[in-house]
Amino acid sequence: MLKNPFKAALASRKPLIGLWLNMADAYAASMAGQAGFDWLVIDGEHGPNDLRSVLHQLQALESSPSFPVVRLPVGEKWMIKQFLDIGAQTLLIPMVDTREQAEALVRAVRYPPYGERGMGAAVARASRFNTIDDYAQAADREVCLLVQAETRQALENLDAILSVDGVDGVFIGPADLAADMGFAGQLDAEPVQQAIEAALVKITAAGKPAGILTFDENLNKRYLSLGAQFVAVGGDVTEFVTALRRLASRYGRGVGAENGKGY
Template sequence: MPAPVNTLKHRLQAGETLIGCWLGMAEPYLAEISATAGFDWLLIDGEHAPNDIRSMAAQLAVLDAGGASTVIRLPDDDPARIKQALDIGAQTLLIPMVESAGQAERIYRATRYPPLGFRGVGSALARASKFAAIPDYLTTADDQICVLAQVESRAGLQALDGILANDGIDGVFIGPSDLAADMGHIGRPAEPAVKEAVLDALRRIRAAGRIAGVLSMDPAYITDCRDAGANFLGVGIDVTLFAGAMRAHASKFKQST
């Protein structure tokens, strides 16, 4: 029996445009609720949300049970963190702050078993192999791993062609907020110079035949990114959606009293 098929990877590689949402609440119950919303994918955020490997594993379990396609964003490119995320069952990883072809190569190799890479062999302990219930996991896991490099700085944009030259990088995600900050426009990702840099990068990624991703809560921004070729579209964050709904609900009834 082989490793589970990564349907998200194959759908994105086939050119489908898939809509997703960030999960930053770090809570399995809320992740399970989110899985009922109908998004194509949900991303467990380990960079800016208060997640650790245990909380990510718990959320991954309920999302898998709910049939959701799941992505984990790690806090950095540490091979040890990558190994742990894969062992808990993640098949699609988003790695932030990628700024060179060499860094992209190291990330790719950290996700693959020898001889292609240096992922440690511990699948008998791992949820990924259903605790050794998948006998062919070690020989089939590599094909189902999806690596998305997050480019969010001027250095990353300058290295984009080199990153895309690595066939092991399945896609590149452009981070408008950090890019805006790096370009001197902190808090203003819709600044014309920033937006044009984002759209240009998305066009280049898709022209290279790779998955192109972006996150925005601005419908017009999302439309422009989709038109530029983005097919991995993050359109919301659970924290802001919850906070906005709670504040609006409170305001509605306080104003009526």
């Protein structure tokens, strides 16, 4: 019951195509879960999620073939403990810039004596409310920790971050990286792309899965060709808004519609 299918899929080295969930809604998550994506990110950093809304989405995705990944707002130990207890098995932590941060995150997702996770899962969904024998030992094996490298500092420290035992994958955050490099909103800037591609190659050469998110199909295919393994190719909000605007425009309504002529 504790097997983490996303972690197992990463070990297979097969490419995994994902979608970002920012609607913070269990019904929307259920729909996305049947669309055919390999993995789905329940976004607690930029989506209006809290502990209960993430819980409801995890419950909604229990019967889905898509693997849920939960992105926390920050990598705080108390927050990690709570999200693991509600049943999140794969965590994506933003803004990890140093080896020391990565090591602290590994300790936060593991039980003593190997880590610092609090022993409270007996009353939590994660242990099926204390019906899983040896939950603590099994949980340490099955938790999947993904860290985001999305600053110049993170790329400078990438070798050190990759050397941390317990980091199961490194995800490049292209938008924040571009901004930190002085190219806010210019993901296609040559220095940004050079930095991203070099990082992806370095991550895969170190034997760890590399991930990334963009809404550009050509870039995503390029990253896959470089060895990126878990690639998110869009988001529920952007796809929903685009579809609605397209529909409204056919009737001369919406943004860009002029004199009843549409786009």
